[in-house]
Structures are given as structure tokens and as C-alpha cells.
Amino acid sequence: MFFQVDPHNGLPIYEQIARQIKFAVAGEVLIAGELIPSVRELARELTINPNTIARAYRQLQDDGVLELVRGTGLEVASGAAERCRTERLKLIRARLRQVLSEAKQSRLEARELRELVEKELSSVERQRS
Amino acid sequence: MFFQVDPHNGLPIYEQIARQIKFAVAGEVLIAGELIPSVRELARELTINPNTIARAYRQLQDDGVLELVRGTGLEVASGAAERCRTERLKLIRARLRQVLSEAKQSRLEARELRELVEKELSSVERQRS
DNA sequence: CATACTGTACTGTAACGATAGTACACATGG
DNA sequence: CCATGTGTACTATCGTTACAGTACAGTATG
Numbered sequence: 001m002f003f004q005v006d007p008h009n010g011l012p013i014y015e016q017i018a019r020q021i022k023f024a025v026a027g028e029v030l031i032a033g034e035l036i037p038s039v040r041e042l043a044r045e046l047t048i049n050p051n052t053i054a055r056a057y058r059q060l061q062d063d064g065v066l067e068l069v070r071g072t073g074l075e076v077a078s079g080a081a082e083r084c085r086t087e088r089l090k091l092i093r094a095r096l097r098q099v100l101s102e103a104k105q106s107r108l109e110a111r112e113l114r115e116l117v118e119k120e121l122s123s124v125e126r127q128r129s
Numbered sequence: 130m131f132f133q134v135d136p137h138n139g140l141p142i143y144e145q146i147a148r149q150i151k152f153a154v155a156g157e158v159l160i161a162g163e164l165i166p167s168v169r170e171l172a173r174e175l176t177i178n179p180n181t182i183a184r185a186y187r188q189l190q191d192d193g194v195l196e197l198v199r200g201t202g203l204e205v206a207s208g209a210a211e212r213c214r215t216e217r218l219k220l221i222r223a224r225l226r227q228v229l230s231e232a233k234q235s236r237l238e239a240r241e242l243r244e245l246v247e248k249e250l251s252s253v254e255r256q257r258s
Numbered sequence: 259c260a261t262a263c264t265g266t267a268c269t270g271t272a273a274c275g276a277t278a279g280t281a282c283a284c285a286t287g288g
Numbered sequence: 289c290c291a292t293g294t295g296t297a298c299t300a301t302c303g304t305t306a307c308a309g310t311a312c313a314g315t316a317t318g
Binding site: 167168169183186187197198199200201202203 | 264
Binding site for chain 2: 010011023026027028029088089092093095096097099100101102103104105106107108110113114116117120121123124125127
């Protein structure tokens with residue numbers, strides 16, 4: 001698994017994990033019916049408290065992304081990909097809007113902002129996919 | 130003063146205030162030598178605890194943005210505009226990079242992402258300056 | 259001088275996120 | 289059957305953020 005967690009991100013860790021799993025489902029890195037890493041395993045891998053992982057998983061169940069298979073683990077719910085794709089788009093759009101709005105509000109000149117965006121965008125596109 | 134604070138922003142309130150003041154200094158909305166609103170006044174205006182405002186101001190002093198005039202208040206330090214401009218650019222660039230990187234990492238297609246950015250960018254530019 | 263305003267310091271309380279440790283019901287595999 | 293591995297629940301502790309209230313030194317203004 002390729003999850004990354006940053007404790008100083010502002011976002012709570014359990015939130016980061018839940019979101020990354022949703023994004024993985026949206027991108028079909030995790031497929032319906034597939035078992036996800038166990039609470040203890042992922043906790044060991046990320047050196048994070050199992051309770052924190054469990055909280056993320058509980059939230060994902062509440063959101064209908066994961067389903068419990070008793071005694072075995074949690075699997076990706078069928079039909080979750082669609083919903084996750086929608087949610088992913090909404091989240092990214094909101095984040096983007098917030099950043100751009102802040103930049104604009106800070107009286108950064110429009111030209112400067114557009115240059116910055118162009119530069120970072122092409123920089124990101126040049127990364128390994 | 131035109132400060133806005135959102136308690137559910139992830140960022141601590143004192144951090145939001147400090148940043149907005151830095152941005153105001155960078156954009157020369159606040160000029161060197163100018164007195165900023167008093168702790169109690171700003172607290173009343175934003176309906177926020179004075180301690181929280183005081184904490185933001187203390188941090189701004191540590192960063193050399195504000196200078197204490199004893200018994201009178203805090204004024205914008207001379208030469209702070211330059212440093213604030215630099216810091217503003219760094220902060221916005223970092224935020225932008227993070228959002229775009231997340232979007233890319235979530236397997237959103239490059240074309241989709243670019244469209245999204247274009248749309249939001251022009252939307253923001255259309256706002257009141 | 260006296261009042262009212264500055265920033266600052268201190269204690270205490272509450273909520274939240276994260277950690278630590280323990281315990282339980284359930285299912286799988288030997 | 290039994291050991292192991294699932295998720296889940298519970299209590300307790302710690303640090304950070306924010307709030308509430310009080311107090312104090314310093315300065316401007318009357």
C-alpha cells in the first residue's frame with residue numbers, strides 16, 4: 001500500500017487515511033470486493049496507533065465505501081467507485097477554489113497568480129504518473 | 130479591518146489572523162508605522178477571545194512584522210513589507226503545489242485537472258478585486 | 259493625579275486528536 | 289479444538305487550541 005500520512009498537515013490523520021482510501025477506490029487502485037489492509041497491519045506499516053486507523057475505517061463504513069466481513073476484514077463495497085469519483089471531484093474542486101481565492105484575496109496580482117499556477121501545474125504533470 | 134476567520138478551517142484561528150495580517154502588509158493594505166487594531170478591539174469585532182488575538186500578535190512580533198510601542202499599541206515594522214511579500218509567495222506556492230500534487234496522485238486525469246484549474250482560475254479572476 | 263487605554267502574563271476549563279493498553283465476539287487455518 | 293487474526297469498544301493520558309477571567313506595568317489623555 002502506498003499511503004502517506006503527515007501529522008502536521010492540519011488535517012487529522014484518520015481523515016487523511018479515509019480520503020486516500022476513497023481516492024484509491026475512485027482511481028480503481030482498490031477494486032470492489034478487495035480486502036483492504038487490516039487495522040493492525042496498516043498501523044504497523046505507518047507507525048500509527050491502531051485506534052486511529054480503526055476510526056478511519058469506521059468512517060469509511062459509515063460512508064458506504066467499505067463493508068464488514070466478520071472475522072475476516074473490510075472489503076471495498078460494490079458501487080463505491082462511482083460515489084468516490086464524485087466525491088473526489090468535489091473535494092479537489094473545493095480545495096482548489098480555496099487556495100485560489102486566498103491567493104486572490106492576498107492581493108497577489110492576477111498575472112503573477114496565473115504564472116504561478118501554470119508553472120506548478122506543468123511541474124506536477126511532469127511527475128511520474 | 131476586513132479580516133475573516135473560519136473556526137473549522139483546520140488552521141488555528143491565531144494562525145489565520147497572523148497570516149492575514151502578513152498578507153495585508155505584503156499587499157500594502159497595512160503600511161510601515163501604521164497602528165494595527167488593538168487586541169480587545171479586534172477580539173470584539175471578530176467575537177473571538179482576546180487571548181487568541183494576543184497570541185497572533187505575539188507571533189507577528191517574533192516574526193518581525195510588528196513592533197511594540199509601549200502603552201500605545203503595535204505598529205507595522207519598517208521593512209516588513211518585503212519579507213511578507215516573499216513569505217506570501219512561498220506560502221501560496223506551497224499550498225498550490227500540495228493541492229495539485231494531491232489531485233495528480235488521486236489519478237485524476239491530467240486533462241480533467243487542467244480543465245478544473247482553468248475554470249476555477251477564471252472564476253476567481255472574475256471576482257471583485 | 260486619575261482614568262482609560264495599550265500589551266502581556268497567569269490560572270483554569272473544555273473540546274479534540276492521538277496515543278496506549280486491554281478486552282471481547284467472530285471467523286479462519288492448522 | 290485451539291491459536292491466530294479480524295473489527296470493535298472501552299478507559300486513561302497527553303498535547304494543542306480556544307475560551308474565561310483576572311491582574312499588572314506602561315502610556316496617553318483629561
